[in-house]
Amino acid sequence: MSEVDTDLLVIGAGACGFAGAIAAHDQGISVAIVEKLARPGGNSALSTGSVPGAGSRFQRDAGIEDSPEQLVADLLATAGHHDADGLTRRMAEQSAPLVEWLIDDLGARMELVTAYKHVGHSVPRLHAPRSRRGQDLVDDLLGFVSDRGIPLAVGNPVDRLIVEDGAVKGAIVAGEPIRAAKVLVATNGFAGNREMVARWCPEIAPAEYFGALGSTGEAAAWGEELGAALGNMGAYQGYAAVAYPQGSLLSWTTIEKGGILVSANGKRFGNEDAGYSGFAPNVMGQGEMAYAVYDRRIHEIAALEEEYAELAEMGGVRWADTPEGLADHMAVDGAALAQTVAAYNAAARGAAVDAFGRAKFELAPLAAPYAIVRVKPGLFHTQGGLMVDDDARVLRPDGSVVENLFAGGGAAAGISGRSGAGGYASGNGLLTALALGRLAGLRAAQDLRG
Ligand SMILES: Cc1cc2nc3c(=O)[nH]c(=O)nc-3n(C[C@H](O)[C@H](O)[C@H](O)COP(=O)(O)OP(=O)(O)OC[C@H]3O[C@@H](n4cnc5c(N)ncnc54)[C@H](O)[C@@H]3O)c2cc1C
Known part of the structure; x- marks a missing residue:
């Protein structure tokens, strides 16, 4: 019997978790996804499914000139400088390859939206399901997960991470240990946790939360316990x-x-x-x-x-x-x-x-x-969370990596400014979910396969 139950344990079945699982599986490592609610999809299913892709082939086909540099400039103009500036550039560079991966390689039913640009974008660069419903994107991703035979266990909450000598070795899932060589925390943010919203984003605390029930802030809580760095905690959409x-x-x-x-x-x-x-x-x-x-x-x-x-x-x-x-x-x-x-x-x-x-x-x-x-x-979702590097590896305040731990999407510090609602540009949520999830899956596979 191997020492681990799975190479990569993905916690959370939303856009980030699915992207990480698919990318890792396609690089040849074993993956399992656990989801605490009875239904997968999280906030990703409630979204409009819009993802920016700066310089994508779909933009070129439509005669739209764009580049990662232009997206960086747009994001900076909207959000200003923040705790994760480096991530803004990384996400902008990853955005076009991401939408091409989703549409061309995986077969997601998405298209470039030319009817509107939406907030924070100087050119049309959002790519979305034809229905403009995130549920369609989630259904597509679920299909890709199932086609690959990646196990997905719903109704299985992760209570805590297994940490030995500072390195993550798996998680306690519904009371049972699952040992894994790598763990991707894809549990979204804390918008569904009233106490955490009051602590980090007090100005929006009285507003009703309109997102999925699962966003209750475990990533930030686990991060604090582990001594990981948190960033942009006051930012939200x-x-x-x-x-x-x-x-x-x-x-x-x-x-x-x-x-x-x-x-x-x-x-x-x-x-x-x-x-x-x-x-x-x-x-x-x-x-x-x-x-x-x-x-x-x-x-x-x-x-x-x-x-x-x-x-x-x-x-x-x-x-x-x-x-x-x-x-x-x-x-x-x-x-x-x-x-x-x-x-x-x-x-x-x-x-x-x-x-x-x-x-x-x-x-x-x-x-x-x-x-x-x-x-x-x-309140839709929070944009603060675990600080990560260019490969979605979770960082400590001194810049060192928490061994074996990845985070993305709402679980990670986002690119929407340090605080408030004004730094959010359309698509920032899914861009960081899908791109960081994918990068985590690729890096986990690279680390394990050498
Ligand atoms: C109405 C609405 C519209 C939006 N529109 C857009 C848009 O068009 N474009 C855009 O970019 N963003 C949009 N957003 C934001 C976007 O939906 C999120 O930023 C994105 O979906 C986050 O993806 P995720 O994978 O990190 O989280 P999620 O999709 O929420 O997935 C996280 C999953 O983890 C599970 N989970 C949580 N804790 C645990 C645990 N302890 N154990 C196991 N599982 C756990 C949750 O139940 C959930 O299923 C919108 C949000 C809302 C609410």
Whole structure:
């Protein structure tokens, strides 16, 4: 009998865990995945599945010029410098090979999104499932895992890591030891753990958590016990517009294409150019609900996205011929809203300076018929975690490596700034999950096979 039960033990069956498992398996080492919940997928399944690939062949085919350098510049412009600056470059360099691996080598049903660029990106570079549902990406990855015969045990939480003389030797899974030569912690962040959110990201602690239940912060807790370095612990992705009571995302396309957000008093309260994550703390200051207001032309573009189309079908979008008329559907001050729309439209026409400094108006000025959706802000996931090197190996504060331990995705320190919601660029979550997972799998195999 071998000394280990598996070469690589992957903890967590989300994008990071799947990418690590597939990459390692394809390099010839044995892999097993354990997942604490009854269903795999984690936050990855809830996401829109958008992954940046800077300089991908799909961009070249579409005539879009891009490069890792441009992605680094975009990420730095959004997030500023932070604890994991080196990782930003590494992720940018890995992004195009990553999407090509997913689509060309593995066969994921993804495409380059050209209809929108989304927050933090100067060119269209997000690659996403055609449905824009992360569940499709997860289903594809699950299929690749199953085709390879990689064992996946759901309903098996890891309680703690097995550590001997400072080196990781496996984990205690549902009370039983599993010994492994290498361990990949792919357990996501701590957004589902109220105490940890209050400790590290207090400004968003009152917001509802809209992610998967499994993100309860084990990676950071294990890291602290081990004496590993943690980084960017105050950074998180918020979402400024979760439709209420439907609980689905109001596509940010509605705002990006010219819509606005107002509070119950009918007034805007900030510059929506901050993006869906960066604007979330502004929405939180507005009492329980806020309202997105846009028009039919914008609705028609957003309706190309399945989740938005479903929200509209569920009656989440209400219509009126005048801004005042929107008050018949929602508890907003109609007269004040009419003034707000008039002032915003004047800025969009270039006849006045926008009161909040908004610079991007796209299809605005808004025109009849007008749409309104009731929204509240949400916390999606945290972006702080274990500091890792270029191969996803977990580091100590002195820069040395914790032997045999890898981390990626929400378990690792991310590339979205040191704190707050403003540093998150679209796709940062899945990029660090998939790319670090893949790098961990490759490095684990390289270490073991020599
Ligand atoms: C609504 C929403 C939309 C989003 N849209 C995007 C997007 O379009 N693009 C993007 O890049 N990011 C997006 N994100 C963020 C993105 O989903 C995450 O950053 C990413 O999925 C993290 O992947 P992961 O593999 O690290 O974690 P997950 O996918 O959450 O997987 C972690 C898994 O580990 C399991 N686990 C946890 N603890 C244990 C334990 N102790 N033992 C065993 N298993 C454990 C969990 O149950 C879970 O299944 C979105 C997030 C949300 C909530």
